[in-house]
Amino acid sequence: MDLRPAIAAVASDLLRYRARHDGGYWNTTGASRLVLVSGLAPLMRADGCRALAHGCVGGGNDQRRFARYGVQVAPELPVIEPWTNPQALERFPGRKAMLEAVVEHGLPLDPGSGAERSTDGNLAGVSHESAELEDLETPVTRLDPRWSRWPEQAPAEPETVTVVFRDGRVTDVNGSGPDPVEWMARANEIGARNGVWLRDVVERRIIGTVCRGVYEAPGLELLDRAWTRILQAGLDAEGRELYARLGAVLGAAMYEARWLDPAAHAARDAIDRLVGEIGGTVTLSVHRGVVRVERTRVAGRVVQQTRFGSGGNRWSQEAAVWTRKEDSDA
Template identity: 35%
Template sequence: MPENRGRVLLAYSGGLDTSCILAWLIEQGYEVYAFMADVGQEEDFKAAEAKALKVGAKKFFLADLKREFVTELIYPAVQANCIYENVYLLGTSLARPVIARGMIEIADKEGCDFVSHGCTGKGNDQVRFELAFYGLKPDIKVIAPWRIPEFYNRFAGRQALLQFAAEKNIPVQQTVAKPWSTDENLFHISYEAGILEDPNTTPPDDMWKLTTAPENAPQEPERITIEFKGGLPVKVVALQSGKEYTDAVDIFNALNTFARKHGIGRIDIVENRFIGVKSRGCYESPAATILRVAHMDLEGLTLDRNVRALRDQFTTIALSRILYNGHFFSPEREFITSAIPTSQRTVNGVVKLKLYKGNTVVEGRYSDEGLYDAAQSSMDELGGFEPTDTTGFILIESIRLKKWAQSKIAKGQGGVTAKDVYGDH
């Protein structure tokens, strides 16, 4: 029997990697406690607990972190319109700070010498988890098996893990026939690895777990309204049934149900990982997709133009990068998130939506904020200012452009033909 090398709290998912890591850590002489976070994934937690204890974990901890996940991570990201590389809604990134905090809380309480995770040595999650661990408990020690030569040389690929699991009688959902990896939470599910590593391979239809294929979605659309206060969703109404949802978690669950039924939220992308490599990932983010459409639409009605521009250029981009790169427990994140409530003070109102075959269509919006003036905007009536006032506005705006054109003409670079304007191509 190997010498006891200390107590480890392992971030356990019940899947292939962490089940094998649990058995391997025991082989190495560690006393292993298993930690599992309930962040809304569809999981048989009792079965996962039984599996962890069967493999050899001394204790199993399950932390229900769904409400913390929704209120502290998801909704601020909705307020800031967070998105990575214009397409990824950051579902995996958002869950990591919550899981890490819950894990460090247990590790501290149980006197664990180490924490461990099953993140690969080429992925983003190893960075996210470990930076979060150190940001919360600077003296914690981390065991990252996929960066330990004795581990990754022994398990050089997922097939070796499957074989090890079979030898240890560890049941796993992944099979040789479907070798892709998933990560699921209330916000989304991700798919990567295996056949998906070829970016030109079309994902098989049976891969998608959450959403109905848009072509198979109902022929009749679903209509809902979402009410926001301070940029946060506070009420969802299903217009056909009249059912209302007002609790933060209930709202997100309801939107997930609607979106999944109508095939909303699938993406297939190649993204740039923080460590510098490109990665193909497929994601389903049902409720988040609806919320993003509704929130951005309401901002058009209620948010001052310059506030919106500054928020888009500063908060949205910076917070998205902070989340993706794993810098949540940092001074810059605290600084950025402190600005979100101020930017959202006027984002109050209701958005009416139609959900239909993969699409979220805005059919109307309403607010009492008063930034929109129908009379000022109307092409059919005068209101707010005289049309002649615009003449001075245009003259002032044209000063810079006139000077630029005059300088080009003086240098012999002027002209009005297509070739003069666009040059040779």
């Protein structure tokens, strides 16, 4: 089932609401659990399914996410969690027993089943975890990115990117058009080849532990630089402070599978009131991991600048003249 439009729409929300977790992680994995349950539940109902099963490791973030969204989106489909089932754990206490069962029954074996790592990817981003990366002394360069180049591998010449926003949402990236699938893919391509992507974080998990993760979200990282400039020009100081607080609430809500809860709905409604009328065009220069704003044309609501463009320069000139006059009189 093609869920790219759904994940692209949620990625647009992650950017609009800046719903990030510890260290700026863009919550692409948590978002995909919402999309999977919401997108697959109608098909499962139509096919007469009586339960929703997943293979997430017991006690992990994703077990909690599937359980919570399952109850909210498809309450009639009980969630089966083999990793928490006593009979399953007795039969399969570890990887060795599972491997033997797969071989015995002639089932296809995923080539990555023996790896001590986990990679989870979707249109919005890729997450990396591994036994090696759990050691905080392991340099992040030990990682093999799925999409992205390291900055030193990026092209020698800068690339220009134009991002258009309307009513607080992206509508075009370098001619992509307004389809979120298209502009998300275009932003990913540009960010990945120019080394814009890395988040190496030690994050607080739902279950109360911490875990190191490395994340690729080249498109969202690129677009956030442009969105930041639009917010700076379109919101006053109080509005930006409120936006930041609400964004933190929504970042935690997406990570903890509370995106459909009333508090998250209220936070999104409040941000919609703040950013629903701002937009514009931002031109970026992207070069070896660095994204720089070249110029900005803001549309909609604009905060009036109040320094040299609005009298500050004249005040300085008058002060200088007055100071010279006092010196002369003396």
